[in-house]
Amino acid sequence: MLKEEGYNVLISQKPFRLEEVKEHTPALILLHHGLSNDGSIICQSIKNCPETKDIPIIMSSTRPDLPILAEINFANAYIQKPFNIDEFLDLIKLSLNS
Template identity: 40%
Template sequence: MTSTGKKVLIVDDDPDITLALAAMLEDEGYDVTTIDRGEYLEQLPEQNMPDVILLDMLLSGVDGREIARRLKQQPATRHIPILMLSAHPNAAQEAEKAGADDFLAKPFELDELLNKVALHLHSSA
């Protein structure tokens, strides 16, 4: 498939989920970067900012909710849509409180994920 030129950053500490998400998104033409530790988000290079971030809520190290709050407070990153992922109960409300733009409960359908990514990429364009 032809590249969309859109960059998706996946932040999840489960390598199986990260690999599966990356493969699905790359099949759709997205340029995918993955990281497994939330602390790495602190040093996002300004010239290579993602167009959307898929962020696991419960990460080892820095919690995904804290990462979302930090990203939404910084002028360089506040515009990037954050789609928070979690299997945790009450996670949708937690994601909203943390500043995430959307939420997806694990496990989710591939089409649901792709639709949400496309929606946020379109609305942030």
């Protein structure tokens, strides 16, 4: 879907490596926060690193506490799953332009 909208997409597989983020310097990170706290750890790692702290992060999840998780982990935005595709694309555009 994002490629169809003209975005270059890189999918990162587990395990998370901060070095991979530094190497590719993405314009935006879409981060799924699952039932474990991996999403929190990843978000904090990126935001606590001087080289990556300014990369916008959009956190997504089905968790009802997502707004709180996004705030305490310094995500720039969040979107609750399931989400409307148009709203998701608007959030991406907004995050890239801020």
